[in-house]
Amino acid sequence: MRRGGDWKRGTVERPVGAPVFDPTDERGEETERATSASPRLSSTLLQRGKSDAADAEAICEAASRPKLRKNFVPIKSPEQQGAQMLARVRNQFIGRRTQLANSIRGYAAEFSFTAPRGLSRLQQLLIDIRDDTTVPNLAKELVEALAIELARVHDQIAKLDKKLMQLHRSNEMSRRLAAIPGVGPIGATLLSIKVVDARGFKSARNFAAWLGLTPKNHSTAGKNRLGVITRAGDGMLRTVLVAGATAVIADMRRRGSRPWSWLKDMIARKPPKLVAIALANKLARIAWKLMVSGERYRPASAVPMPTPT
Template sequence: MDQIIRIGMDTSKHFFQLHGVDAAERPVLRRKLRRNEVLAFFAKLPPTVIGIEACGAGHYWARELRKLGHEVKLMAPQHVKAYIKRNKNDGRDAEGLCEAMSRPTMQFVSVKTEEQQAALMLIGVRQQLIARRTQLGNAIRGYATEFGLITAKGLDKLEPLLARIAQEERLPELAREMFAAHGREYARLQAELKAIEARLMAWYRANADSRRLAKIPGIGPIGATALVMKAPDPRLFPSGRHFAAWIGLTPKDHSTAGKTRIGKITRAGDEMLRSVLVAGATAVIQQARKSRGRASPWLLALLARKSPKLAAVALANKIARIAWKLLVTGESYDGARMPDASALAA
């Protein structure tokens, strides 16, 4: 077999498709492997460059193949799609991966360590618990409404509602039993959520970058921890604008023939980080509208010409740029520079 300089590997649950080329870009390897054959095959292969999509288990395979001496490059699936020919199949997917990784402008995803992925589980489990708590709270309110028991919105109103239901003797016994079961489930979720958040706060206190980011208005401990955990090496981004675009805080651009057409932000990027930053920016705007004397002149000028929702996205974009600057330079946040345009770290 000729010397293989690059291999594209299309992964799946059971079968992995390989496509390798030599120095002349001629295909010299087309092979399908079972999952349990992959490591044994690459252990016998001279060190080479392997391209994998950054999808499920992608980071695991990157770590394992690196242990065998290979260089592994992870790519976002949307960046690989343009290199896949018509009539999609596993072979063409592997060929597209092999071609995409050869492009000089291709952007690669940093391989996460096991410790990083374990830390990310904290954020993921917290989101799942919050979603289940919201679902359960809505169910309790909905069932209670059927019996004429209405309460105001808010998590702090649920426990008084459950206590009121427990004392409501006119309710059928079966309904009271079901409400009691919901109440026990809600209490369990609250306890689990507090335990997870305690672990997150411990991680936050132990991480210097998280503590520095939390000093930025609009970023709290949870947002700072999520930024450090989920964002790749900030030095991979040429500027703060690219970092904000990676999160998904830049508008859709569909410009041609010298005409600029800027749309709204899309679902591209990291949804969790985007929602956290926009929520934090919304809180900053609410405070600014209450106390205009202490608000940033830049923010007041923005609110004068944009709606609060658009201003929140713009401020979230600015916060992301400041966060990138602090992560790259190791500096601490200086509130005195907030009105200055240099704080954008463009």
């Protein structure tokens, strides 16, 4: 709590929607930070009932456990909060665009019109519907309304992409991360926005686990059983890394470029999706190393390359 213009050091529970800013007093001087904990931590430690006293006891219990401290909400500046909002709003518009495109395809299929995959193929589908005399005028008007909304959302995404690229060019860390194969400008910008403090992770392995790129463990009686990935952490970051890894693998197959030695062996033995997850895990570890060390990506030292034959 705040007394005499200063923050008392302590732990507070952060409700959904509450800003997590670095607190400063009215003079603009930096004050003591209060640790912000996720409500999930205290809710798992409640014994019975719900009261302020029970909540406070559970929060103190969560703050005293070292293994739970890694789940504390990191302190963000207002600029970081705004940048994260940009990433989330962009993702919402992308979901809306996909929804509109699928709606157009579904309604067109009711009149026996189909189109191949890809947003670029929808334009010809719309032209075919407009020119067909068997389609009722009402259906044409409704499809046209969906097409107008789709174009508006697409333009909005393009504007947000420009803002995202501006953030990328102005952020030195983002420019370094973009050099990693499969990460690119968008992935690098999202990493620099969403990972507030990479030093909060003890190792690259912990960072990959935080992104949900490690398998679930179902081991018992001395038998190790690894299942699907945990899908923990930020789904947007995980999706971008997996998509980038998939593109890297596809590019290797298309161009016939030399793959990394471990990746070449895995491609020959494992399913494609599993290989993409493994490569995304590797890319996340490389990104963590660059964020912590401040170094630039060096392909020869990042991942061993096979010796040419």
